[in-house]
Amino acid sequence: MTMMNARVHSASRGWAQRAAVAATAILATGSALAVNDLKGGPGVNQLNLHEPVTRIASDQMWLHNFMLVVCLVIFVAVFGVMFYSIFKHRKSKGAVSANFHESVAVEIAWTVVPFLIVIGMALPATKVVVAMKDTTNADLTIKATGYQWKWGYDYLKGEGEGIGFLATLDTEQRESSNSGHPAPVDNYLLKVDNPLVVPVDKKVRIITTANDVIHAWMVPAFGVKQDAIPGFVRDTWFRAEKVGDYYGQCAELCGKEHAYMPIHVKVVSAQDYTAWVDGKKKEAAAKADDPSKVWEQAALIARGEKVYAANCAVCHRPDGKGAGPVKPLDASAVVLSDNHLDQIQVVLNGRLDKGMPSWKQLSDTEIAAVVTYTKNNWSNKTGQTVQPAEVVAARK
Numbered sequence: 547m548t549m550m551n552a553r554v555h556s557a558s559r560g561w562a563q564r565a566a567v568a569a570t571a572i573l574a575t576g577s578a579l580a581v582n583d584l585k586g587g588p589g590v591n592q593l594n595l596h597e598p599v600t601r602i603a604s605d606q607m608w609l610h611n612f613m614l615v616v617c618l619v620i621f622v623a624v625f626g627v628m629f630y631s632i633f634k635h636r637k638s639k640g641a642v643s644a645n646f647h648e649s650v651a652v653e654i655a656w657t658v659v660p661f662l663i664v665i666g667m668a669l670p671a672t673k674v675v676v677a678m679k680d681t682t683n684a685d686l687t688i689k690a691t692g693y694q695w696k697w698g699y700d701y702l703k704g705e706g707e708g709i710g711f712l713a714t715l716d717t718e719q720r721e722s723s724n725s726g727h728p729a730p731v732d733n734y735l736l737k738v739d740n741p742l743v744v745p746v747d748k749k750v751r752i753i754t755t756a757n758d759v760i761h762a763w764m765v766p767a768f769g770v771k772q773d774a775i776p777g778f779v780r781d782t783w784f785r786a787e788k789v790g791d792y793y794g795q796c797a798e799l800c801g802k803e804h805a806y807m808p809i810h811v812k813v814v815s816a817q818d819y820t821a822w823v824d825g826k827k828k829e830a831a832a833k834a835d836d837p838s839k840v841w842e843q844a845a846l847i848a849r850g851e852k853v854y855a856a857n858c859a860v861c862h863r864p865d866g867k868g869a870g871p872v873k874p875l876d877a878s879a880v881v882l883s884d885n886h887l888d889q890i891q892v893v894l895n896g897r898l899d900k901g902m903p904s905w906k907q908l909s910d911t912e913i914a915a916v917v918t919y920t921k922n923n924w925s926n927k928t929g930q931t932v933q934p935a936e937v938v939a940a941r942k
Contacts, residue, residue, distance in 0.1 A: 688751070713742065748785065765811055802870065833909065837934040
């Protein structure tokens with residue numbers, strides 16, 4: 547009996563030790579994965595709207611709270627009267643129902659009072675909605691084009707006119723998501739390679755459209771959410787009152803990569819914005835290659851590798867094997883074909899039936915480089931070189 551008790555106590559101690567180790571591991575894991583509120587983005591266990599940084603967002607929050615109070619007052623009043631009546635005029639107390647019919651006062655009351663309530667709610671709501679759509683007198687106009695699954699930005703008017711670039715989810719965060727071990731960072735799946743940069747205290751008009759399916763450009767801290775629809779243009783605006791980084795995401799279910807289409811807007815001072823514009827224009831000038839230049843294959847492959855990593859690897863994967871409906875480029879008949887025009891046309895015009903967007907926004911040299919890279923990478927040892935002049939001809 548004593549020996550049995552000893553075994554039981556020993557087993558209990560073993561289980562207790564293992565439980566303690568497991569609890570410690572869980573706490574350590576929780577600590578390692580702990581994240582904080584993201585300034586300008588979502589908060590941990592967030593219940594309220596985002597902290598507003600534009601007048602429109604502030605008005606929306608005020609309107610939200612006002613409507614909540616009105617609805618709460620109506621709820622308390624209606625249910626208060628109902629439960630009071632049930633309690634006060636219950637049958638057990640001998641209450642006898644009144645016998646009246648077609649009371650003019652009651653008819654007027656339950657018609658006029660709701661009408662006044664609706665008017666009181668409609669007036670401030672209409673004021674905010676009208677202000678949201680007033681995109682006139684903008685200091686800066688930017689077109690935001692939705693692609694599966696990234697955003698393209700083109701500065702159309704104002705300081706920075708002519709600048710254009712793509713904003714794609716950070717490669718490391720995408721790989722972290724694919725691995726099943728999300729990175730414990732505050733801006734998880736919100737970090738992009740090229741954030742949209744705008745000046746503080748300037749009215750920025752955003753024109754939205756899409757290249758493939760319906761997307762939506764949404765930044766909660768700005769009080770902005772506007773659909774981006776293929777073949778149509780919509781517009782919205784904001785005037786950020788604070789310098790900082792602000793985050794959003796595509797707010798339409800645009801496909802299997804919907805969760806990987808973040809928006810990052812960097813609001814900077816007027817001086818910093820001017821410096822950024824100058825830097826971008828110098829960068830664009832440096833990239834403005836002569837499309838008539840004849841490149842050596844090694845140089846095109848080296849450049850094409852960078853273009854592929856920045857724009858193609860997300861869907862086609864770094865190993866070129868593709869995933870799901872995305873066709874592999876390794877051993878692809880189109881890539882192996884001696885007819886360069888076939889692949890160039892796919893890159894230029896996309897394949898909407900296969901979920902591939904158009905890449906016309908890339909330069910002729912970048913398209914020639916990435917096509918050359920795919921034709922000579924992985925098992926595709928074709929030895930073929932595609933020159934920028936071929937892309938120029940294909941655009942016509």
